[in-house]
Structure formats: structure tokens, C-alpha cells
Amino acid sequence: MAITLTVNGTEHLLDVEPDMPLLWALRETLGLTGTKFGCGIAACGACTVHLDGRPVRTCTLPISAAVGKRVTTIEGLAQHGTLHAVQQVWVDAQVPQCGYCQSGIIMAVAGLLAQTPNPTDDEIDASLTNICRCGTFARVRKAIHQAAAPRTEGAAS
């Protein structure tokens, strides 16, 4: 059965089972390996992408659930060659170590900031449950506040 999937603005026709997790269709069928496999049980966040702009964990999400929706992966986050604000602060704050968890964290944070442009530490703690074994958490938190800052400067002054 063919499945139509819109990823990063491009429509694809895939011959895969409807219960195949979106993760494997992205990685293996479409070759978009920026989305990572970490646990397969929605417990680590490495596989996070956006579905209609909202972060979802794709290792347990059947591809059928993505039909008719916009899928955005880490490869599609930059617009017209300009890094997304979250990607840019990630470079500025030198967040990644091994980097393996970072696609998922960046997607989760981009989703958080779209909803809550200037999150408090408690809001960050509540929404960001990704695992990073290299322990980049302190920099992640700092970078989130940095990404949020330009938006609040105008309001504050």
C-alpha cells in the first residue's frame, strides 16, 4: 500500500506498512538520518520531529498518523539557508558534545518556544524530557533562555 507523506515541504510516495514507525520511514526510506534512534519506546526524545509544528516522538508513531500532516525534521528546520533561531544559539552556546541527542532536543525546544516564547525554568523542566548522556543540560537551559531573549528585550525596555 502506498502512503503519501509530506516531509520538509516535499511530498513522497512510500511503499511501506501503515504501522511502520515514522522514524524508520524517515531514516531508511527517505534517508533523513538527522532524526535519531535512541530507545524505540518514546522515552528519550532522540527521534523528535514536528507534526504540523508540534514536537512528536516518531519511534512509536505509526506512519499512518502522519498522513495528511506536515512533517518537519531537523534537516528542514533551517529556512532558505538560514539556521532556525534555536540552531543558531546552539552554535553560539556550543551546546552539543557527541551531538547524537541534539536533533531531538533542538526540535523539542523549537516546539516549546513556538508555544511558549519565553519559558521559565519550571516550564523548561516540565516540557523537555529528552535524555542527553553527555550531560549538556546546563548549556541547553542557558541556550533556551538565550534564544528567548531577543523576543523579550523589546518588551522589557
Place this chain on the structure above:
Amino acid sequence: MNKWTRRAFIGAGTITGGGFLLGVAGFTLAPGRHTLVSADAGEHGQLTTWITVTPDNLITILIPHCEMGQGTPTALAMMAAEEMNADWRLVRVQEAPALDEYANGYIIRTLSGDYVPAVMARGVDYGAFKIAQWFGFQVTGGSTAVRSTGEYGMRVAGAAAKEMLLTAAAQQFGVSMAECTAKSGRVLHAASGRSASFGELARAAAALPVPTSPALKNPDTFTLRRTAVPRLDIPSKVDGSAIYGIDVSVPGMLYAAVDFAPVQGGRVVHVDTKPAEAMRGVKKVLVLEEAVVVVADSFWRARKALAALTPEFHDGGNAGVSSETIFAAFDAALGAPPQMPATAATVVTADYKVPFLAHAGMEPISCTARVDGSHCDVWTGVQDPLNARSTAAKALGFENEQVTVHNQLLGGGFGRRLPFNFDYVDLGVRIAKAMSPTPVKMIWTRENDTQHDYYRPAGMSRHAGALDANGVPLAASSFYAGGGNGEAVFMPYAIPEKDADAKDAAHPIRLGQWRSVLNSQHGFFKESFIDEMAHAAGKDPFEFRRTMLNQQPRFKAALEKAAAMSGWGTPLPAGEGRGIAICESFGTIVAEVAHVSVSVAGRLKVLHMYAAVDCGDVVNLDTATAQVEGGIIFALSAALLGEITIKDGRVVERNFRDHQMIRIVDAPLVSVEFIRSNALLGGLGEPAVPPAAAALTNAIYAAAGVRVRELPVKKTPLVKQA
């Protein structure tokens, strides 16, 4: 960072042929390795070049270490670029190919001690290089990259390159070399105002002999080192373009999923393969000695088919082994606590326990391989590509030369991907051989990864300490089971009687190196016990330690700095406390203070960790800081939650739901400061780990009056018993 490929290799050779390559033998102290690369070196695979300068002024530095998140290639390149006075913006790095010429013998020299008499240096380096080559080491581990390859390789290579460029410029300008200076990628002759870029000089410089003992810069004149230079690999890690082992794609490849015999040492007895064979995408079911493997056209299909099988496994005779039996054996082996002097006014005793731990790098294990006739290609992420190559060769009955390892980025190493832990390379190539010539990517699930690791050894220690009537220590000794060594058990304190003796208690659980190796257990043991002695003496734990460190100025300075950073001694609200600990490992001394709160209900929060680090001197301030931050979080995750439990001979924990890691909500603030002692460079990837657990549990004691003697902390209720 670019990956080395055979094509790029020959490409570089072509540049050589064009005469624009500046070659510097990396193992400068090794006799016979001084030769400049010949025009056709590329074709002969004899490349010994570490630094290349091309006419466009780009400097490419080959790095014989992998990137596993520590910024090692960036730091090593900085060391060479500093000596060259290069323009950092024009520096590129490339991982050295997995060829014997790039074995990093320096690891052995560093590990064998730092005192090498000048006259012996040549022989030692050469010997170490030979040994490394013999065993096929190209290791990134033991926190050695910067202090060995960097100190003895990259700096010398950079200095030699600069000298050659200066010589070439002097000849071109018709002046003496002493009148020329190198600055930001150019050579200047101040008197005449003439100058030339490194790129313009490269061709002439490459024709010069390589200096045997170029002058190294005085560390006081460093301009690039100690700065926070952005890492070269970061841009690819924010846009999804970085390729890790698990991401490799080889045309026509299939995917393999694996089901291992669950009990350590177990074997497959029987499996009916038919249910899987009928499923979509399945190409083959392999029944190997230790595992059942399904090969399919997608990993998900392979896994689904594997789940349809019900293999029978033999338990290898280990089904009776459990964490309880292992610790009972430790307990019996330890026996009575060490004898204390009869003059003691107070004797303190305590036992401590730490569990097995898994590495749990975020990237599950994978190995892609293709066996085609008499050649095998392997794509994977390892901390030692040369040993991975020999592992693959051995599994296939090949010579090393018949195997090419294409090393990829590592999604965390932490010791799992060190030599002699290459079970996944061994298995990956056997699967590829069975499917030859089709390439196969074997991926382990998180469950495979958790249950088939080489674990940080569990351990137990039994301590006794003696104080005189004034609370001054007379003795502090221990017995330990589960592993230890001189570095791990070393206590810097001036105590008249100090002893630590190993008591053995063997078990069948597969063991390996875990970030900071045996220091992670013993840092907790010894720094918990000294804290208990301080409290028994009625003394402040920081002052108690400090008064015993007068003979150890580096330890004392680090301890004082960490205490000062944390505001040690200033009052805290009820339910909060600070704990301190200090350890040396891999040549680096780290003192840490934990600041925690424990609620009345026993809820723990780690608020802030402070670390004072003496690694001699830092190379890249930002990556050095990141390593300490990360090491502390890694250690805290283990101390708070980390545990691998054995039951009926098998690992109980499976995935991140029952094998918990800390997340951002649990992560404290981390403050890091470095002390420039100018001691020999120490490592940084690991030394922040050992003191963290004891700093934490010492702080819990200060906050709540509960002494945690067993890790992880979650096993101990933190409400003081009446």
C-alpha cells in the same frame, strides 16, 4: 570534520605530486619517521604527514583520534596551530586513516609514567610507537589525546612546520631566518617590510628537511591556546548532517536485528525460523552460536520478524548468578575490617557498595559491513579503528590488510567503544559474511545495548580508620573487592598508616572500562570514608582534609578553590548542605563541592556543583569546561539512578524506562574553574567523574544527617531514622 577516505587519501597524494604539500612526520622523536612525504607516497600508503598547507593558505591537520563529543580534534589542531602561529580561521582537521602508520604510540608513553630522561626519549617513543603498532592501537581513551598526542606529536609537528616556513621565507627574502617571524599565517621580515603567506611558502618549505628538534613556544606566549575557540564539528551537529555509525548508508544494504542469549555466557539451543522467514522484507534468518539474527530490507521489519520467533537459549551455567550472590561473595572475601592501631581513641568503620553500570551512549551500537571476496569494509564508530580492523580480520580469517575500517562519529563512547570491546564488530562482519557480497547494517536495540554491555565493575569496600584523642587521624585503611589499582585507591592525605588491599571474588559478568575506569568506584569509597572520619573527629570536612594536604600543594589549592567557589562555611537554610570531595585521575586533580537540599519528606535536589580543576593548563577553555560539566552530570546520573542488576544470570534493566538517566529537571547548575599549575598536562574526559558521587553523598549527610553508603542514592531513604 571531514572523514578520511581512500579517495581523499589519493587526492592528498596528488597535491603532494604538485609539490604543495608540507609534510611533517608526526612521531618526531621516533627514528626513521622523519622523512618527508615523497611525491608518490599516496599510492604507497606511506603517508606520515600530519600537516598540509595548500596554496589557498588552508592548513589541514590530520588527527589520529576520533570525535566522540569531547572536541579532541579541535584541541589537537589548536596545539599544532599555536606552534605554527597559524591563522586559526584557515585550519581544517581530518581524522587519520586506520593505517598502522597512525597508531598513536603516545598513549603508552603517557600511561607508562611521565619521567623519561632526555637521552632515553627517542628510544622510549620509538618503543612505545612500536608497541602500539604491534597491538594495533589507535585509541581515543584514557583521557590521553591532548596530553600525549598533543604534547608529543601535534606541538612538535606544528613547531617543525613553522621552522620550515621561516627557513623558506628567509631564503626567498635573502635574509637570515632569525630576522623573520611567523604571525597569523604569514611570515614577516620586519626590517624590509616583506611578507609571504604560508600558502605562498608551502612549496619551497616542503622541499626542506624536517627539523629534528624544533623549538617549542614558551607557554606564556600562547595566544590561541586557553581561549574558547568554537568547535569545528558543531555546525554539523545542529542541522542533522553529522553522520554517526548508525547513519551510514551503503548502496544495496540490508538491515540486521539481533536477539542474544540473555544469560551471560549463554548459547542458542534451538529456534524455528519459519515464522520469520514468511514475513515481509525478510531475507534470511541466521542462527549463530550466541544469537539469532534476522536480515531484512528494513530494520523495523527485521525486528518485527525477530519478535515472531521464540528461540530457546542455554544459560551457560550462569543462571544462578545474581547481584545478591555477587555482593555476598564480595562480603565474604572482604572478611574482617583492617586492623587499627591499639593507640586509637576512636575507630571508625564503614562498608560501601557500588553497582554494575552500563555505558548507555545515546547512539545504540551498530556495525555496517560488506564482505566481498577477499576484502571487507566496516563502517562503525569506535574509539580505536586499528583494533577494530584486527577484530574484523580475525572474525573473518583475513589479514588486517584485507579490512578497511571507515570510522564514523560516535554518539557517545564513555569506554564502550574501546579496544577489546568490539563484540559488535566481530558479530557485524560475521553477519555480512553470511550475506556476502550484500552489505548489512546491524543495529542493536536499546534493549540489546543495555543488556549486552561490558559493565563498569560492581564493587564493595570495607574501611577502618583510627583517630587519636584530639581527632587527628592515625590510620585509614581498606579492603576492596571488584577491582582497583594504585591510582584509584590513592589518598593524598598525610595519615601515618594508609593501606588499601584487593580481595578477589570472581563472577561471570562481562566487565569493561567506564568513564574514569576504577576511579569511579574508589572516588566514592575513599572520599566518603574520609568524610565519615571528619565527622567522627568533630571537624569540618573541608578543614579536616585541608590540614592533611600540606605536602600536596596541588591538591590543597584545588580543594581551597572549590570550597571558595561554593561559599563553603557560609550559612545555608535548614535542609540544605554542602559536601566536598577531591580525586586525582589521569594526571588531573579535581575538587568538587555539591550543594543539595533534602526535604522533610526525603526529596533530594542537587542545586549546584562546583569544580576546581588542575589539569596543568587548558588547551581549549570552552571544550575543557564542557568536559567537566558533562563528566559531572554523567557521574551524578550514575550516582543518583544508575544501576545494572543481575538476576537469574541476566541483566534485568532493558531500556530508559527501567534504566533511568537524569534529565534537565534533575540537572544542577555546574560551575567550573581551572587552575594553571603548569604541571604536565592531565586528561579531561574523565577526571570530573570520580569525586562527584562522594561530594553528593557527603552533601546529603550535611543536609539530612543520612549517610549514603550504597549507590545509587535512590536505594537509601533520605529521611533520618529516629
